[in-house]
Amino acid sequence: MTTFAGLSQTDLYALAGAALFVIGLYGLITRPHLLHKVLALNISSGGVFLVLVGIARRVPGPVPDPLPHAMVLTGIVVTVSSTAFALALAKSIYTETGHAVLEPDDLEETGEVSRG
Amino acid sequence: MSVIDVVSVLLLVAGTFFFLAGSTGVLRFPDVYTRLHALTKADNLGLGFFVIGLSLRADSWVVVVKMVLIWALVIVAGATAGHLVAEAARTSGVVPWRKPR
């Protein structure tokens, strides 16, 4: 494994994974549209997978650690299933209410948020 | 580097040229139909050059057959997808570009 300025290839991808997780989390909180929230969740899960596969490369020897690989494979499948479920929910919310944007009024109606 | 290596690298460079030409066409052409033309033709030709160039360096016939099958699948899928997208564009009323006089 070659290093470049004290940084190995694995570190580069793990750092990118951390950045992707932060970007996805920020998007999940700030974007109001439901489809954007689903996309943000997918992006941050991709960041977590990058960090996990980066950890798998840290064992000595050419063959990476198989345990994080198995976890990432399971995680990809779970992410796809939860994405499909979330999209089905968002579609029925759109059909019911005519929009798919989480507004403050929606929260107020259910009594979750009380202003003042 | 042996002669085979030199020929292989030349073929790979030719394939890269066609890929770059395809990207340039997708960027520069004026409407959907001409962009589809650049995409499906130039890129599939470039992939063909790649397959030939990598086949010269392959170890066994199995690898060569597999790469040729991948190329065939890309050609068939590209033609189908191009036809679908072009027909959807025509149905939804995208007017083909004409050279302004």
Place this chain on the structure above:
Amino acid sequence: MKLILVGIASALLLSIIVGLSRVERGPTPADRMLAAQLFGTTGVAILLLLAEAMETPALRDVALVFALLAAMAAVAFVKRAWHPGPGESEKGERP
């Protein structure tokens, strides 16, 4: 030799990045989808190159899946995502 293969793969990656600007400014949705098709074909080429450079034959199978994926995205786009606009001909299939 590996250096040349990875260098060509980097050139193809740059070609993908250049193609991203068509996603940014394509007037119709078809233009954006077409750029995704471009990424599929270029990804197949990058994977074939890396399979030779990294001596991992399994990457050719990944290339096969990439080729299939581009066609699937195009079919999903035409059948489900692209409806004609309100001012245009109303021939699309709304469920």
Place this chain on the structure above:
Amino acid sequence: MTLTSWIFDIVLVGTLVWLAVRVLAEVKLFKSVVLYIAFGLLVALAWVRLAAPDIALAEAAIGAGITGALLLDAAGHMRGRSQPYASASDEPSAGGDMDA
């Protein structure tokens, strides 16, 4: 080998992060979805670089393929722009609240 692989890796990682920002900063739904499909393809390339072809296969088949098809379906179902705190009309007013 080393310098060209580093160039490849750095370009790939930079494009991944930039694409993630673009996906979330985009106002048009369909554009976001297409950018996410491109993101999925590049993530599959990242698995390849990390010597995990099995994960690359799974990601390309279900991560990018099926998720892309599902997202295209949903974006066609609720079309238009994602305006923050506005009704679901298709008025073309850019309302992004994240500048990037």
